[in-house]
Amino acid sequence: MRASMLRFIKSLTTSPSSHVLRRGYASEAVPERKVAVLGAAGGIGQPLSLLMKLNPLVSNLALYDIANTPGVAADVSHINTRSEVVGYASDAELGKALEGADVVIIPAGVPRKPGMTRDDLFNINAGIVKGLCEAIAKHCPNALVNMISNPVNSTVPIAAEVFKKAGTYDPKRLFGVTTLDVVRAKTFYAGKAMVPVAEVNVPVVGGHAGITILPLFSQATPKANLSDEVITALTKRTQDGGTEVVEAKAGKGSATLSMAYAGAIFADACLKGLNGVPDVIECSFVQSTVTELPFFASRVRLGKNGVEEVLGLGPLSDFEKEGLEKLKPELKSSIEKGIKFATQ
Numbered sequence: 001m002r003a004s005m006l007r008f009i010k011s012l013t014t015s016p017s018s019h020v021l022r023r024g025y026a027s028e029a030v031p032e033r034k035v036a037v038l039g040a041a042g043g044i045g046q047p048l049s050l051l052m053k054l055n056p057l058v059s060n061l062a063l064y065d066i067a068n069t070p071g072v073a074a075d076v077s078h079i080n081t082r083s084e085v086v087g088y089a090s091d092a093e094l095g096k097a098l099e100g101a102d103v104v105i106i107p108a109g110v111p112r113k114p115g116m117t118r119d120d121l122f123n124i125n126a127g128i129v130k131g132l133c134e135a136i137a138k139h140c141p142n143a144l145v146n147m148i149s150n151p152v153n154s155t156v157p158i159a160a161e162v163f164k165k166a167g168t169y170d171p172k173r174l175f176g177v178t179t180l181d182v183v184r185a186k187t188f189y190a191g192k193a194m195v196p197v198a199e200v201n202v203p204v205v206g207g208h209a210g211i212t213i214l215p216l217f218s219q220a221t222p223k224a225n226l227s228d229e230v231i232t233a234l235t236k237r238t239q240d241g242g243t244e245v246v247e248a249k250a251g252k253g254s255a256t257l258s259m260a261y262a263g264a265i266f267a268d269a270c271l272k273g274l275n276g277v278p279d280v281i282e283c284s285f286v287q288s289t290v291t292e293l294p295f296f297a298s299r300v301r302l303g304k305n306g307v308e309e310v311l312g313l314g315p316l317s318d319f320e321k322e323g324l325e326k327l328k329p330e331l332k333s334s335i336e337k338g339i340k341f342a343t344q
């Protein structure tokens, strides 16, 4: 997945776009696909919009934000790639931004500052996500929704409840984006295992906050003989990856560039699935029966209707089994908090 993303970015800088459209994404003509980014002018939204503009699977790119959209949309629209770009700048234009969207990516909302948990964002972001999901239910109920706004462990259940209330809920079409956890786990593992990072695969399961993020390094490939101490340290660094960036940015927000990259990888996977590309698998926080919790992140096979199959956890080490039991109470309460907010 990552290799193909790098390939298409490289191809865009060396080839005319008509040429790019014929490259390896599908054997037949590439279908029209509309992607809407909600929160497009933000720290994540801007580089994510750029990356979606570079994606040859996108034919229409709708950029929506409540502030600074016209500048971002004008800027991105000058790039000579396939998609047509339209900016939507106010609540009144949200419906038009969403109409006909195949994939809606939501990085709208406030980011953390040092000392905050993701849950501290709940009071502001829950309301933002609820409003945006009500509009999605109305204007593009069949879209695949990629939820980036934190706390993901609660915003995904909020979205599900909003869609249930509107009568449009399809669990196959709602995704919490946890790809950044996978991106980090791959990078950190490659550094310790001394293997080429592009070849690394590591599933990350659970949720997207602190100890609810559970990287399964026992299943990492290429295999490496890492000590228990190193695995413990790698696990902690992956769980604290967001905080590492928040602290380094010292009050100027959280991960934006690596998140845009991760969001673009996940949206690309959704588009490939919609287009019928086989064996597209990514980790995501989805409605799940993998554990007793109603939502859980694990590997998911993507297809023409969104989630084709939620894959199981596979064999876990004792350390991972312990981590799984430890994360459940926190994840459960974050899920319940989201459901309560949306149903009250």
Ligand SMILES: NC(=O)C1=CN([C@@H]2O[C@H](COP(=O)(O)OP(=O)(O)OC[C@H]3O[C@@H](n4cnc5c(N)ncnc54)[C@H](O)[C@@H]3O)[C@@H](O)[C@H]2O)C=CC1
Pocket (backbone or CB within 6 Å): 038, 039, 040, 041, 042, 043, 044, 045, 064, 065, 066, 067, 107, 108, 109, 110, 111, 112, 121, 125, 128, 131, 132, 147, 148, 149, 150, 151, 152, 177, 178, 179, 180, 181, 208, 253, 254, 255, 256, 259
């Ligand atoms: N899932 C993940 O792995 C990650 C999630 N995040 C989360 O993504 C969210 C956004 O982060 P940043 O882009 O850094 O924040 P930011 O503050 O730079 O950008 C947020 C954007 O959302 C816009 N916005 C606010 N309310 C809106 C609404 N009702 N409709 C449309 N747009 C609206 C703002 O105008 C702003 O442009 C945060 O909640 C952050 O915690 C961040 C990194 C990783």
Ligand SMILES: O=C([O-])CC(=O)C(=O)O
Pocket (backbone or CB within 6 Å): 111, 112, 118, 150, 180, 241, 242, 243, 245, 246, 254, 255
């Ligand atoms: O840590 C944060 O607040 C942002 C985030 O979710 C991440 O970087 O994983």
